């Protein structure tokens with residue numbers, strides 16, 4: 567009985583560990599620092615939890631095709647049109663971009 571429990575806990579650990587390793591981007595944060603408004607810190611773990619279809623929510627041909635930073639130019643126009651970060655930051659799935667500049671851009 568005790569051994570089964572230990573085994574179970576060990577499996578749980580292994581599972582959590584592997585999902586943490588693959589969390590995006592690898593449980594780290596990406597910084598987008600080109601806007602004069604201030605740098606935007608993207609939390610991979612938070613966003614992986616928010617994703618419904620996992621990586622494919624963002625890593626699909628229309629959104630962020632490559633798993634590499636700097637391959638897509640992010641503009642506010644696209645976000646306001648519901649593309650890129652705007653697929654969620656539209657006031658429905660997540661807070662809207664308009665009126666919430668300071669939640670993303672930090673000086």
Ligand code: HEC
Nearest residue numbers: 588590591613617620621623624630633634635636637638
């Ligand atoms: C909420 C959106 C989102 C989700 C979900 C997401 N990613 Fe990403 N990921 C991004 C963005 C945005 C970039 C940067 C792309 C760019 O700048 O062109 C990125 C970049 C990456 C990078 C490159 C990081 C670097 O340092 O260059 C890797 C690796 C990656 N993602 C892996 C994953 C994996 C694996 C998953 C699923 C477990 C995942 N991502 C889920 C948005 C997401």
Ligand code: HEC
Nearest residue numbers: 606607608616617623624650651653654659660661669670
């Ligand atoms: C899969 C949906 C999704 C996508 C795509 C997405 N986000 Fe988010 N984001 C969320 C959710 C959900 C939260 C949690 C806050 C909320 O519920 O409104 C969040 C929170 C954040 C926060 C934290 C703000 C705070 O006050 O805590 C930042 C910064 C952020 N997102 C930036 C981005 C950027 C930059 C992109 C595009 C590269 C992006 N997000 C794409 C869903 C998403």
Ligand code: HEC
Nearest residue numbers: 598599600601603606640641642655663664665666667670
């Ligand atoms: C969901 C997160 C998020 C919110 C909210 C947000 N931005 Fe951005 N913004 C970004 C990201 C990511 C970039 C790309 C930065 C980079 O490439 O380094 C960007 C780029 C920009 C740029 C330069 C590119 C362009 O489109 O001109 C400006 C200016 C800007 N933001 C202004 C704003 C203003 C003003 C607001 C509020 C009305 C705002 N942003 C709200 C994420 C956000």
